[in-house]
Amino acid sequence: MANVTKSKRGTRRPMAEMNVVPYIDVMLVLLVIFMVTAPLLSQGVRVDLPRASANPIAESDQQPVVVTVDASGRYYLNQGEDALEPLPAKRLIARVAAYLKLHPGTQVLVRGDEAASYGDVVGAMVLLQKAGAPGVGLVTQTPPN
Numbered sequence: 001m002a003n004v005t006k007s008k009r010g011t012r013r014p015m016a017e018m019n020v021v022p023y024i025d026v027m028l029v030l031l032v033i034f035m036v037t038a039p040l041l042s043q044g045v046r047v048d049l050p051r052a053s054a055n056p057i058a059e060s061d062q063q064p065v066v067v068t069v070d071a072s073g074r075y076y077l078n079q080g081e082d083a084l085e086p087l088p089a090k091r092l093i094a095r096v097a098a099y100l101k102l103h104p105g106t107q108v109l110v111r112g113d114e115a116a117s118y119g120d121v122v123g124a125m126v127l128l129q130k131a132g133a134p135g136v137g138l139v140t141q142t143p144p145n
Contacts, residue, residue, distance in 0.1 A: 064107035065099060066139065067092065069124050071115035089127055096131035108133040 068076040074086035079099055087095070100106060108128055112121040125136050 062103060062106050064109050065096060065133075066109045066111055067096070067124050067128060068111045069113060069116045069120050071113045073116065073120035073123075075124055075127070089123075093127050093131045096128060096133065100132050107137060108135070109137045109139050111139040 063078075066078040068078070070076070070086075075089065075092050076083065076085070077087055077092060077095055079095065096108070100108075110121060110124050110128070112124070121138075128136050
């Protein structure tokens, strides 16, 4: 029933006041949604993306650091004698950080198996970022003509 007031003569007139309580409820819900989602949007892996078509990486005298992610999500590092042994994440970070301290400016690349999940490849990129790699490149295979 609408809000009504009684005038002096006894007739009833509708009140012309707006109820703002539902609008306040909607604004509070939106505020909570934005407060929760704002920190999630700022997380991510920093990757230097090319601004033009992809060209092969220029070869240098130094051998690049290559982290390989296989189909099972295991990590391999091309440095050291145990290049064919999978490494746990903490050991991978330590070894890459030590190598980059000794050889600054070394290219860092991630080689992901075609069947590896996107999350595993991004996980390798996060580990390399923690190890201090300034930029990470992705190794791909040239498609057949």
